[in-house]
Amino acid sequence: MKPIRVLIVDDSASVRQALATVLSQDPDIEVMGVASDPIAAARRIQDEIPDVITLDVEMPRMDGITFLRKLMAQKPIPVVMCSSLTEQGSETLMQALEAGAVDVILKPRIGVADHLAESSARICEVVKSAAQARVGGRRPRTFNLRDSEPAKKLTADAMLPPPTGRAMAKTTEMVACLGASTGGTESLREVLQALPANAPGIVIVQHMPERFTAAFAKRLNSLCEVEVKEAVDGDPVLRGHVLIAPGDKHMMLERQGARYYVSVKTGPLVSRHRPSVDVLFRSAARSAGANAIGVIMTGMGDDGARGLAEMRDAGAFTIAQDEASSIVFGMPKEAIARGAAIKISPLDAIAREILRASMSH
Structure with missing residues (x-):
């Protein structure tokens, strides 16, 4: 398998050097080149097409969002945005995801x-994920991340206490647990926008850096009939409300009597992630x-595959997004391979399946 070729676009020489050093340490990634602004990047792309571009937001001559939109309209290439941890930066990155960026790398100002x-x-995992992404009709690269992963990988047992018994029998209220990663921000928006104000309570883990989930939740809340918050x-998990796990924190579903609430905690990386979908699903x-x-x-x-299988075994209704509508088909594919999904659905049918399952409860 040829290495993933990456073009780094950033006006800071120190950032270009730091990113190039980090990416070059991975044998499956090759830094194809660097550019100080989008104009230089455009010239570089004319000579050779990269597999992935890392793109700064604030640059001279043309800002990153404008360049991203032009790129997606003319020559779709997977793009990972690189921006600061500020609130304003988070809002800008939401625009980038709307414009077609597949993931985000956050950097501090100092x-x-x-x-x-x-x-x-x-960073290396984000770039590898982006190389698999389906953007603008582009065929994704096939790449097996497992070949380059460290052998030790913590499971959700690192966060979950020992089970105390069986979950309670069916009650009148349902709770929907959603998990997503690369490509998930826009996919989740589509699902949540299709839900009515009286939808069942929803809890979500989206792989996302800290300080970014608050802006994500705020944007979704402005677009959806359901109430969305970090x-x-x-x-508490309430009907018509959506809770999104904060970046860099695990979220677990807990029960007190007949009511559900979330426990948000720090902890080790689980399946290489924090928050982890497996932690949420297995707690559910x-x-x-x-x-x-x-x-x-x-x-x-494969984050979430084991947890979804445990949910199905516990009697939950389980859904996996289909390959055709997935930006990256890794997580759903792993869950399907484990027999964890009762239903395999295209993105535009997931909201309908959630409502159908909650009403047949």
């Missing part, structure tokens, strides 16, 4: 090189059983 070095595993430890299997609906959506890797 200590960038050290931060990027510390985040090297995630989850806080102890938040224990706490909600047949009162739950599990949905696994677009994303790379």
Whole structure:
């Protein structure tokens, strides 16, 4: 398998150098070149097409969002945006995801090189995920991330307490648990926008850096009939409300009497992620059983596959997004291979399946 060729576009020489160093350490990635602005990048692309572009937002001569839109309209290439951790930066990155970016790398305003070095595993994984992404009709590269993953990988047992017994019998309320990664921000928007204001309570894990989930939730809340917010430890799961796990925190579904709430905690990376879909799904299997609906959506890797299987075994109705509508078919594919999905659905049918399952409860 040829290495993934990456073009780094950033006006900061130190960021270009730091990213190039991080990416070059992975044997499956090759830094094809660097560019200081979109004009230079456009010239470079005329000579050779990269598999993935990392793109800064604020640059001279042309900003990253404008370049991204032009690129998606003329020559779709998977793009990973690179921007600061500020609130304004988060809002801009939401525009980038709307315009077609497949993922995000966040950088602080100071200590960038050290931060990027510390985040090297995630950065390399994001680039590999982007190489698989289906953008603008482009055929994704086939790539087996497992070949280059470290052998040790924590499971959700690292976060979950020992089971105390079977989940309660069916009650009148259902809770839907959704998990997604690469391509999930826009896919989740489509699902949530299709739900009515009285939809069952929903809890979501989207692989996303810290400080970004608040802007994501705020944007969804402005677009949807359901109420959407970033989850806080102890938040109740209510009909017509959606809770999104905060970046860099795990979220678990808990039960108190006949009511559900979320527990938001720090902890180790699970399946290489924090938040982890497996942590949410496996907690739902224990706490909600047949009162739950599990949905696994677009994303790379296998996070959520085991958890969805446990949800199905506990009596939950489980759904996997189909290949044709997935930006990256990794996570749904793994869940389907485990027999975890009762239903395989295109993206535009997932909201309908959630409502149907909740009404037949």
